[in-house]
Structure formats: structure tokens, C-alpha cells
Amino acid sequence: MTARKRLVAILQNGGLAIYAIFALFPLLWMFILTFKSDAEMLTTTFVFTPTLINYEQVFFYSDYLRYIRDSFIVSTGAVLISVLAGVPAAYAFARYSFKKKETIAFQILSFKFAPEILVVLPLYMLYRQMGIYDTYLGLIWVYQLISMPLIIWVVRGYFEDISVEIEHAAQVDGYPWWQIFLKVLLPLIKPGLVSSALLCFIFAWNSFTFPLLLAGIKVEPITVAATKYLAQSTVHYGQMAVAATCSALPSIIFAVVIQKHLVRGLSFGAVKG
Amino acid sequence: MAKIELINVTKRFGKVTALKNVSLEIHDKEFFVLFGPAGAGKTTILNNIAGIQIPEEGVIKINGEIVNQVDPAHRNVAMVFENYALYPNKTVYDNIASPLRSPMYKKDEGYIKNAVMKAATLMKIDMLLERLPSQLSNGQRQRVALGRALVRDPNVFLLDEPLAHLDAKLRNLMRGELKEMQHNFATTSIYVTHDFMEAMSLADRIAIIDKGEIIQVGVSDEIYYMPKNQFVAQLMGDPEINLLACELVQDDRGFTCVWEEAPYHPFRLPEEPELFKRFKALEDNKVHLGVRPQNTHYHFEPVDGSIEGTVYSFETIGNKSVLTAQIGNSHVRTIAPNGLPVKLDQPIFVTVDIARVILFNGVTKEYIGRYDEADVMKLVEEQKSESSKEAGENHG
Numbered sequence: 001m002t003a004r005k006r007l008v009a010i011l012q013n014g015g016l017a018i019y020a021i022f023a024l025f026p027l028l029w030m031f032i033l034t035f036k037s038d039a040e041m042l043t044t045t046f047v048f049t050p051t052l053i054n055y056e057q058v059f060f061y062s063d064y065l066r067y068i069r070d071s072f073i074v075s076t077g078a079v080l081i082s083v084l085a086g087v088p089a090a091y092a093f094a095r096y097s098f099k100k101k102e103t104i105a106f107q108i109l110s111f112k113f114a115p116e117i118l119v120v121l122p123l124y125m126l127y128r129q130m131g132i133y134d135t136y137l138g139l140i141w142v143y144q145l146i147s148m149p150l151i152i153w154v155v156r157g158y159f160e161d162i163s164v165e166i167e168h169a170a171q172v173d174g175y176p177w178w179q180i181f182l183k184v185l186l187p188l189i190k191p192g193l194v195s196s197a198l199l200c201f202i203f204a205w206n207s208f209t210f211p212l213l214l215a216g217i218k219v220e221p222i223t224v225a226a227t228k229y230l231a232q233s234t235v236h237y238g239q240m241a242v243a244a245t246c247s248a249l250p251s252i253i254f255a256v257v258i259q260k261h262l263v264r265g266l267s268f269g270a271v272k273g
Numbered sequence: 274m275a276k277i278e279l280i281n282v283t284k285r286f287g288k289v290t291a292l293k294n295v296s297l298e299i300h301d302k303e304f305f306v307l308f309g310p311a312g313a314g315k316t317t318i319l320n321n322i323a324g325i326q327i328p329e330e331g332v333i334k335i336n337g338e339i340v341n342q343v344d345p346a347h348r349n350v351a352m353v354f355e356n357y358a359l360y361p362n363k364t365v366y367d368n369i370a371s372p373l374r375s376p377m378y379k380k381d382e383g384y385i386k387n388a389v390m391k392a393a394t395l396m397k398i399d400m401l402l403e404r405l406p407s408q409l410s411n412g413q414r415q416r417v418a419l420g421r422a423l424v425r426d427p428n429v430f431l432l433d434e435p436l437a438h439l440d441a442k443l444r445n446l447m448r449g450e451l452k453e454m455q456h457n458f459a460t461t462s463i464y465v466t467h468d469f470m471e472a473m474s475l476a477d478r479i480a481i482i483d484k485g486e487i488i489q490v491g492v493s494d495e496i497y498y499m500p501k502n503q504f505v506a507q508l509m510g511d512p513e514i515n516l517l518a519c520e521l522v523q524d525d526r527g528f529t530c531v532w533e534e535a536p537y538h539p540f541r542l543p544e545e546p547e548l549f550k551r552f553k554a555l556e557d558n559k560v561h562l563g564v565r566p567q568n569t570h571y572h573f574e575p576v577d578g579s580i581e582g583t584v585y586s587f588e589t590i591g592n593k594s595v596l597t598a599q600i601g602n603s604h605v606r607t608i609a610p611n612g613l614p615v616k617l618d619q620p621i622f623v624t625v626d627i628a629r630v631i632l633f634n635g636v637t638k639e640y641i642g643r644y645d646e647a648d649v650m651k652l653v654e655e656q657k658s659e660s661s662k663e664a665g666e667n668h669g
Contacts (some may be wrong), residue, residue, distance in 0.1 A: 033630075168323070169352070170360075170371075171323075171345035172346070172351065172352045174376065174377030175376070177295065187362045205493055
């Protein structure tokens with residue numbers, strides 16, 4: 001009995017370990033590349049002379065920090081607007097009954113269905129005509145397609161789980177509506193709001209198609225800018241690896257920090273106990 | 274402390290009319306019970322008084338002022354919700370303190386501490402103040418919800434089935450405490466229940482509600498002994514009242530009542546001028562004889578005036594039992610002591626205490642009368658003056 005249990009445990013952990021190596025190896029490989037000089041890039045695997053020349057090149061002789069700043073501005077802006085508009089929308093979907101409610105809710109969700117590449121060309125034409133091509137506003141706007149549906153649907157589930165009597169009780173207790181929202185409802189939806197907002201941030205940060213076609217000259221998020229290290233004649237793998245590694249850091253840090261809330265936060269509101 | 278008035282209040286939800294032309298007047302310091310079956314509109318009345326819902330028609334007045342346009346925060350009402358509606362992320366202390374921290378009823382923290390401790394001690398939850406609602410039993414949550422209402426000095430307490438989810442022992446205990454508390458606080462209270470024991474024992478006056486309409490308002494004895502119609506009679510009382518479908522037959526000696534299940538044994542109705550006058554005014558000769566189970570008696574041998582039937586069931590309900598006899602296609606419930614040696618389907622003989630019956634119109638199901646109406650009226654008057662005297666004492 002115990003021997004069998006132990007065997008199962010070994011097999012399970014062995015399987016997980018293999019999967020972890022499989023999943024993490026590309027990241028490790030990328031990390032190793034950041035310390036290789038161009039000369040050693042293709043001739044060595046694990047044994048080489050480590051150098052910081054790539055970091056120096058990226059941070060001091062390119063516009064890397066500007067790209068990061070652009071990514072940060074559009075991603076944060078997108079999430080902020082999604083939260084500010086999405087939370088009231090989610091409340092309306094959860095509490096009020098109005099005509100075509102479910103149709104509209106589904107419509108919002110369906111924004112996530114279409115492949116980005118499918119809508120991006122018409123959007124490009126529109127953006128050129130509206131004069132928001134290659135602007136922060138333009139990117140923040142289009143990122144709503146990525147972040148808004150997620151926030152609305154997760155937060156709606158949370159609102160639906162809060163019994164309406166709690167709001168009534170707060171009214172009777174003497175609170176005006178905005179204080180009920182901030183003091184009573186917001187703490188209750190916080191887990192869902194935080195996890196979905198952070199997930200949206202990661203999605204927006206990683207977005208490639210939209211910034212590639214709707215921006216790229218004045219506004220350059222890091223996902224698009226990273227391709228600049230592929231020059232005409234030479235490819236600076238080392239510098240690209242540095243750029244990629246550093247730009248993946250915010251996502252990784254967020255994912256690790258919220259990991260505990262992430263799964264629970266996203267499923268808690270939706271699944272009725 | 275306030276008088277609450279509802280004048281022709283109608284509330285609709287889409288096509289459903291939840292309240293139809295409801296008019297009520299709740300006196301200052303009164304303990305008023307709204308009683309009715311599930312879905313009758315009891316909670317809707319509370320929500321309309323609290324301002325959580327606004328009626329489509331009619332006027333709601335608190336202390337003579339029309340409050341239709343006043344939001345809940347400014348009506349100064351305290352409400353206990355059926356599902357407690359505690360703030361799940363706040364401790365018991367913060368839950369109870371919540372009204373005193375709102376912009377409307379703002380108090381300093383020193384005052385809050387005293388008030389919360391006082392309410393918590395009263396509700397016997399002072400040792401739970403640091404806990405979250407999820408760490409409490411239903412009975413404790415219920416008391417926190419009551420505490421949150423009691424911590425204030427509102428115009429009116431609105432209590433929505435506050436004891437419904439408690440176990441029997443705690444319910445009996447809390448019932449006594451609630452009545453005592455209301456007496457001490459001397460605040461108008463409106464209490465919703467579907468438990469007739471609660472309604473009878475707590476109420477200064479009871480309003481019976483069904484399908485969004487007020488059926489009858491009165492002191493408990495009035496409603497128990499002189500129900501306005503069969504519905505009220507069936508609602509008030511456990512085991513339920515027996516209703517015997519009879520035909521009223523006039524002969525030279527007065528009236529007899531012929532029960533369709535036992536036509537061979539007509540009930541002779543004793544002479545009573547007022548009642549006979551009402552009989553004569555009836556358009557139809559169909560009446561329903563309402564007999565409470567305690568006014569029907571069983572015998573194992575035939576006695577004078579008994580009707581034969583068989584034992585249909587014998588259920589023990591606590592300190593007494595209900596013996597149901599089958600006569601024809603009807604069932605007649607009687608009260609019996611526990612442990613009575615009866616077998617199912619054995620013959621049984623039932624007599625009816627005719628002086629205690631309540632007569633209903635067989636067609637409209639409305640109340641016609643009863644023999645001891647004068648005595649009941651005297652009782653009712655006593656009860657009324659007692660409750661108004663109580664209110665007067667509280668004034669002083």
C-alpha cells in the first residue's frame with residue numbers, strides 16, 4: 001500500500017518535473033543568451049565567457065527604456081479605463097434588468113472571439129482617418145478589446161454573488177450610493193477585480209498585433225520594438241534576448257505575486273458554491 | 274418613535290402586482306405583525322416603508338410626513354433582513370457599528386464603543402465581536418443583524434422573519450426577548466412572520482396579508498376568534514381549523530346545520546337572535562362550520578350526538594397529539610393526549626362543541642358569526658385597551 005503510494009508520488013513528481021523542464025527551458029535558454037557575446041552566440045552552448053555587453057548595449061545605446069515606458073503607458077492606461085468603465089458596467093449587468101441584457105453582455109464577450117489580425121486592417125484605415133494612428137490614445141482604445149470583456153465578465157460574477165440585501169442594509173444604515181459602492185461593494189469584489197485587472201495588464205503588455213499595425217513610429221511598445229534588434233545583415237541575438245527577458249519581467253513578477261489569487265479570484269465569482 | 278401610515282399603496286414588478294391598494298396605520302410604539310403565507314407581499318411592505326422600493330401608487334407617511342421621495346438613508350428606519358445581510362468582510366463589531374459610522378448617523382468612536390457593547394451584551398454576542406460573519410452560526414448572525422438595528426434610535430424597526438432560521442429552542446427564547454426588548458425600547462416595530470405562534474405571542478396588532486392584499490387587521494384574539502374569512506381561520510391555528518360544508522335548514526324550532534358527510538345527524542343550532550338574523554340575510558343556504566380541533570371531541574363508544582368515523586391518523590406534536598378521523602370523504606382533526614391507544618382504521622365517534630363553532634358563508638367564505646361573539650368582543654376590547662395603556666406607560 002505505502003510502496004504503491006510512494007511509486008505514484010514518484011511518477012507524478014517525475015512527470016511534473018519533466019513538464020517543468022520542458023516549459024522553462026526556453027526561458028532558461030533565453031536567459032543564458034543574454035550573457036553571450038555575438039562571437040560565442042552560435043559556437044557555444046553552456047560553456048562560454050559571460051559578458052554584460054548585451055545589457056550595456058540595450059540599456060545605454062538604444063531606446064529600450066523608452067519602449068518600456070510606452071508599453072507601460074498603454075497597458076496601464078488600458079487597464080485603468082477598463083476598470084473605470086468595466087466595473088460599473090458589470091454592476092449594471094449583475095443588478096439591473098434591461099432590454100437585450102444578455103445579448104449585449106454576449107456581444108462584449110464576443111470581442112475576444114475574433115482573431116486580432118482579422119480586425120486590425122479595417123481598424124488601421126479607421127485610425128488613419130481619425131488621426132489616432134500611432135498615438136497612446138489609439139492603442140489604449142484598441143486594448144479595450146482585450147481587457148474590457150475579461151473585467152466585465154469576472155466582476156459581474158462577483159457582483160451577482162453579493163446579495164442585494166447587503167446594499168439595502170447599507171442604504172438603511174445611512175450610506176449614500178457612492179459610499180455603498182466604495183465601502184461595501186468594492187472590498188467584496190476586490191479579489192476578482194485585482195486578479196482580472198492584473199491578467200488584463202499582462203495581456204495588454206504582451207499584445208503584438210495591434211501595436212505592430214496601429215503604432216510603431218512615435219509610440220513603440222516593447223513587443224514591437226524588440227524586433228528592431230533583427231537588423232538587415234546581422235541579428236543581435238544577445239541584445240534581443242536582453243530586451244525580451246527584461247520585458248517579460250513585469251508579467252512574471254505579477255504572475256508570481258498574484259498566483260494565489262489568480263485561480264481562486266477568477267473562478268470564485270463565476271462558480272456558485 | 275413614529276406613526277407609520279400606508280395609504281392605498283400599490284406596488285408592481287413589471288406585470289406582477291405585489292401590493293394591491295394596501296392601507297395600514299401603525300400606531301406609535303406599537304408592535305405590529307404582518308402575517309401571511311409565503312409570497313403574500315409581507316417583505317414588499319417592509320421594503321416600501323424602508324424606501325428600498327418605491328410604490329407606483331399611494332402614499333407612505335412617517336410621523337405624518339409623506340416620505341415617498343425620501344431615500345432609505347434619510348427615513349431613519351432600522352431593518353433586519355431575512356438573510357441577515359451582514360457585511361461579510363467586516364467583524365461583528367464593525368457590522369454593528371456600521372450605522373453609527375455612516376454620514377447620516379455619525380457618532381464619535383467613544384460613543385460607538387459604548388453603544389456597540391450595549392447592543393452586543395443585550396444580544397449576548399459580546400464575546401464574538403472580533404469574529405467575521407462566516408465564523409458565526411445562523412443564530413448568532415441573526416443576533417448580530419438585530420444588534421445592528423438596535424444600536425440606533427430609529428423611527429421604526431422593520432423585522433423581516435428574524436427568527437425564521439433559528440432552531441426551536443433559540444426561537445422560543447428570542448421570541449420572549451424580542452417582546453421584552455420592544456417593551457423597553459418603546460419603538461414602533463413592524464414584524465414579518467409566517468409562524469402563527471410568533472404572530473399571536475408578539476403582536477399588539479396583526480395584519481393578515483394574502484396575494485398583496487390586507488385581509489384583516491386586529492388584535493390577536495380578534496383574528497383568532499373572529500376571522501374575517503376561512504383563509505384567515507385556516508392560517509391562524511395549528512392544527513388547522515376543521516371546516517364542515519353544511520346546508521342550513523330552517524324549521525319551526527329554528528335552524529339546523531346538515532353536514533353533507535353525515536346528513537343523518539343534523540347539528541341543531543341553538544337560538545341566538547343576532548346570529549339568526551344574519552342567517553336569514555344569507556342568499557344561499559350553504560354554510561361552512563369552522564371548528565377548532567380543541568373543540569371537537571373523540572369517543573370510543575357512541576354518545577349522544579356523535580358521528581361515526583374511522584381513525585385516519587394519529588400524530589404526536591410535542592405535548593399533545595392530533596387524532597384525525599375520517600368521516601365520509603372528510604377529515605376531522607381533534608386533540609388527544611399523547612400515548613392514546615388507538616389503531617388506524619378503528620371506529621371512532623366525534624362530537625362537535627356547537628357553542629364554539631365559527632360560521633362561514635359557504636359561497637363567499639366570509640365570516641358570518643359565532644355564538645360567544647359578545648364574550649370575544651369583550652376580550653378584544655380588553656386586549657386593545659391593555660396595549661394602548663402599555664403604549665401610554667412607555668410615553669411617561
